[in-house]
Amino acid sequence: MSYESQMLEDLGMPARIEVENALLKILFKHNGVIKEFGSGQEIVDEIANEFKLDENQRSAYLQTIYRKENRVKRAYLWHRLLFRAADSLAREKLVSRPTSTFSLTHKKEWMLTEEGYDKALRLLNIPISQKYFLPTKSYEVEKIVKKLNQKPRPKDHNPFDTTRKLLTSTKEYAIRARGFRQAVIEAYDYQCAFCGIKIQAPDGMCWEVEAAHIVPHSVNGKDDIWNGISLCHLHHWAFDAGWFTIKNDFEILISEAVNSLPKNYGKISDQDFLQISNKNLKIILPESKEIYPHQNSLVWHREHKFYPKITSL
Numbered sequence: 001m002s003y004e005s006q007m008l009e010d011l012g013m014p015a016r017i018e019v020e021n022a023l024l025k026i027l028f029k030h031n032g033v034i035k036e037f038g039s040g041q042e043i044v045d046e047i048a049n050e051f052k053l054d055e056n057q058r059s060a061y062l063q064t065i066y067r068k069e070n071r072v073k074r075a076y077l078w079h080r081l082l083f084r085a086a087d088s089l090a091r092e093k094l095v096s097r098p099t100s101t102f103s104l105t106h107k108k109e110w111m112l113t114e115e116g117y118d119k120a121l122r123l124l125n126i127p128i129s130q131k132y133f134l135p136t137k138s139y140e141v142e143k144i145v146k147k148l149n150q151k152p153r154p155k156d157h158n159p160f161d162t163t164r165k166l167l168t169s170t171k172e173y174a175i176r177a178r179g180f181r182q183a184v185i186e187a188y189d190y191q192c193a194f195c196g197i198k199i200q201a202p203d204g205m206c207w208e209v210e211a212a213h214i215v216p217h218s219v220n221g222k223d224d225i226w227n228g229i230s231l232c233h234l235h236h237w238a239f240d241a242g243w244f245t246i247k248n249d250f251e252i253l254i255s256e257a258v259n260s261l262p263k264n265y266g267k268i269s270d271q272d273f274l275q276i277s278n279k280n281l282k283i284i285l286p287e288s289k290e291i292y293p294h295q296n297s298l299v300w301h302r303e304h305k306f307y308p309k310i311t312s313l
């Protein structure tokens, strides 16, 4: 038995497989990412607390004597155990290594892969069907988000997707849909572009806003950032139903049909459901102009969805 294994046994440290499962669950809880392990990091203590490690277990260290340099190197046993567990998850392709994640996000973090995400959901008894709505990141979805955000803004954008039928796998399709959703709602800082509401479920597990397609999916609207807008459930419905549309200068245009509604329709307490709190009457926009909705998508919405149809703006 090695010096390290002997110490692990003597101190009654948790088994590596238990640490691996705890890491997957903690990764899920931390939105799919945790920093590379180092001393003084909260995450190291957080996982130690999960196992109710005592002071001896937390502070035990391994000593290696470097004869040539005549010095002693110390490494905390608990850190080593965490690193070995994460390394084993990376070998099983359940997490991406900090070096791989760095090339994607410029942060040295362990990140869940799709496979690791599914395993974390199984360990936590969360149905996989909920994955679309969860805020937890995965390496594969982050890759899509990066791609969507980095494409140069086209002058003439075709909002229709002609390649969709080429996607044969449902898994690939689901990852792309999650990438679209995440890129859009992040661009709008999780706010509804119409009313500005920003709210999560009380357990922090999902955001209220949805990534709406301006040219809808049903007519092959593209899953890209220029054809997307972040809207709350109510205003997503109202946008799709044609209650309002958006001009090329991003001003909101409301259907005149609202004036002929019965008195008790469309009210939230005494507020109209299409009341714009924003004084300049424009939608709330992302920080970067590169990812503003494209006029070609907006023109299509005005001509095909808005009620009543308008001929010119």
Ligand SMILES: [Zn+2]
Residues within 6 Å of the ligand: 192, 193, 194, 195, 196, 197, 231, 232, 233, 234, 235
């Ligand atoms: Zn809203």
